[in-house]
Amino acid sequence: MPDLQPIRRALLSVSDKTGLIDLGRALEARGIEILxxxxxxxALRDAGIAVRDVAEVTGFPEMMDGRVKTLHxxxxxxxLALRDDDDHKAAMEQHxxxxxxxxxxxxxxxxxxVAKGADYDTCIENIDIGGPAMIRAAAKNHAYVNVIVDVEDxxxxxxxxxxxxxxxxxxxxKRQAQIAYARTAAYDVAVSTWMAGAIDEATPRRRAFSGTLAQTLRYGENPHQAAAFYRDGSGRPGVATARQLQGKELSYNNINDTDAAFELASEFAPADGPACAIIKHxxxxxxxxxxxxxxxxxRAFDCDRTSAFGGIVxxxxxxxxETxxxxxxxxxxxxxxxxxxxxxxxxxxxKKNLRLLVTDGMADARASGRRWTQVSGGFLVQDRDGGYVEAADLKVVTKKAPTPEQMADLLFAWRVAKYVKSNAIVYAKDGQTVGVxxxxxxxxxxxxIAATKAQRMADALGLGESPAIGSAVASDAFFPFPDGLLEAAQAGAACVIQPGGSMRDDEVIAAADEAGLAMVFTGMRHFRH
Structure with a gap:
């Protein structure tokens, strides 16, 4: 392939007019003909820039509401013509x-x-055909042709x-060709993903993902792993859309932990009162x-002062x-x-190293969306866990029913358990975790472990007894045997929230009754791996 190639003729056709006039003037100043x-x-002509209409070149006017103008x-x-191919040059001269x-x-x-919520027909009309076709043609012929798809370039x-x-x-x-193919690929991903949703196709035969580079990271989970951070374009408030006001560059692990922390904090609506989540690993x-x-x-800090060191708030x-x-x-x-x-x-x-991120809003904990995980040779795709229960959804299965105060703690513990890696056990009392x-x-x-951490909390704060005494305990999945439940009772828990559904539910309920516990079933689990 030749190295240096001159630009004598350019075709500019953009939806986003940002920077167009400046670019047009720069090209005109270099004597480049503009189509x-x-x-x-x-826009170019109004700015006094000499421009030739593509319709004049093709001999055909734009037609069908602009659907047909560059497909010629x-x-x-x-x-696409190879500049050093005699047959191609002959064809160009002949025609x-x-x-x-x-x-x-x-x-x-x-x-x-799509983001504006347009109807089906409007979305269809905003699917570009000629643009991707030209981009792919120019990118294929990058030995001779330059293609620019981003204003920033x-x-x-x-x-x-x-x-x-x-x-x-x-x-x-070459670099611009790669950028161009990635852009058309991302565009097709957006169209196919939207259409799958529009026709209620939950598991399309082919599913693709795309993202825009937000940050090249120093390394991944470990220094020997290369890594980068991409935005998916969903606009969901969180670490991907946040503005960093101060502090050093975020690391791979920072981003992962910050996402977990903010998603958990978003379980608590600002209107319901102040809430804080501290995350470690x-x-x-x-x-x-x-x-x-x-x-x-x-109160969040008091739960586990040791683990909070170096954590994400x-x-x-x-x-x-004050905070x-x-x-x-x-x-x-x-x-x-x-x-x-x-x-x-x-x-x-x-605190120069302390990163401060602001999101201008909280995420909707119940919003739809998808999460995907790569495995060897494939991807696992699932809906975001937007599961949520209220007091009216719970089934009391023991002789003793929770008091209103206990019910509030059960629901609080359940929200937290959703964000704890399985198998998850959370002790909570008075709107505070006391052992995880x-x-x-x-x-x-x-x-x-949760009971041990509750005792450590007591030791750190100089409490006379473990704060697990009288607490609510949440289990992210059912107790397969009474042993875990009895351990919670021994730690002092007074009430339990769990999904239910075990083959031994009757044994577990009987053990709870014998221990004097109140227990409710959610009918929903929150595995988090």
Whole structure:
């Protein structure tokens, strides 16, 4: 393939007109002939830039509401012709096809149209046909042709032309071709994903995913693993859409843990009162509500002060100075909140390594969506866990029923258990976690660990007894045997919330009755692997 290639003729056809006029002037100043279509041609012409309509080149007007304008041999021949192939050159000369050395196209705003909730027919009309066809043609012929699909690359094109006296390098053209194919692939993903939803196809034969690079990471979970962070374009509030106000670059593990923390904090609506979640290695080490945000943070911190060191703090209300001051008293990796006032930012400012992220809103814990995980040779795809239960959904299965206060703690513990790695056991009292057992191979082990952590909390705070005494305990899945339940009773739990559904439910219920526990079934589990 040749290296340096001059640009003598360009075709500009863009939906997003940002930067178009400046680019047009830069090309005109270099003596490059400009072809264009529709609104792009009008915008260039109105700015005093010489432009030739594609319809004049093809001999056909735009027709069918603009559906047909660039699908023509005069365009595609100019993009696809091999400049050093004698047969191709002869065909171009015979049919009067002029070479097109630069294609600048960004596609109809399909993704934006869907995001606005447009109806089916409007979405269909915003599926670009000619644009992707031209992009793919130019990218295929990158040995000779430049293709630009992102506004952010206009300056890179101009710099390339400056550096090579009106020519571009093969390395530049290859890079832009890769970007172009990724753009058309992402566009097709958006269309196919939307259409699957529109026709209620839950498991389409082929499913694809796309993302836009947000950050190249120093490494992945470990230093020997390369990694990068991509946004999926859904706009869901969280770590992917947050603005980082201060602190060093987020790491792979920071991003993963911050996502878990913010999703958990989003379980608590701001209107219901302040809430705080502290996450360490993707598991909650403390979650609490409070009369103020500072109190919610203090109560979450008290659950497991040791594990909170170097953790991630997520808040369901904008960060204030009092809460910020409390957070700075120990080493914290990341704080994420829907906002942060000026006084809070001032408190954080001296902590140069502390990352502060604001999201301008909380995520909807019940919203639909999908999560996917790669496995060897494939992907697992599932709906986001938007499961939610209220008091009216619970079935009391023991002789003793929970009191209203216990019911509130049961529901609180259940919300937290949803974000604890299975097998999950959570002890909670008065809107505060007091012991969390996570990620064990047996539910009994998780119950033991949670009870041990509750005792450590008592020791750290100088309490006279374990805060697990009189607590509510949540299990993310059913108790297969009474042993885990009895361990919770021995730790002092007064009531239990669990999905039910075990073959030994009757044995477990009988054990709960004998231990004097109140127990409710949710009929829903929250495995989190």
């Amino acid at each position: 264009s279509t529709g609104g792009s041609a009008r 041999p005069m365009v595609h021949g100019g993009l 009067g096809i002029g070479a097109i050395d630069l294609l600048v196209v960004n596609l109809y705003p399909f993704e934006e149209t 206009y300056h890179a094109l101009e710099a390339e032309l400056d550096a090579h006296d009106g020519q571009t390098s093969l390395a530049f053209r 993707a598991n909650p080490c403390g979650v609490a509500t409070g009369a103020t945000l500072a109190e919610a943070y203090a 997520a808040l369901n209300r904008p960060l204030d100075a 910020a001051q409390a957070i700075t008293e120990i080493f914290t990796e990341v704080v994420i909140a829907p906002g942060a006032d000026d006084a809070a930012r001032k408190v954080f400012a001296p 057992g996570a990620g064990q191979m047996s539910r009994l082990d998780s119950a033991l």
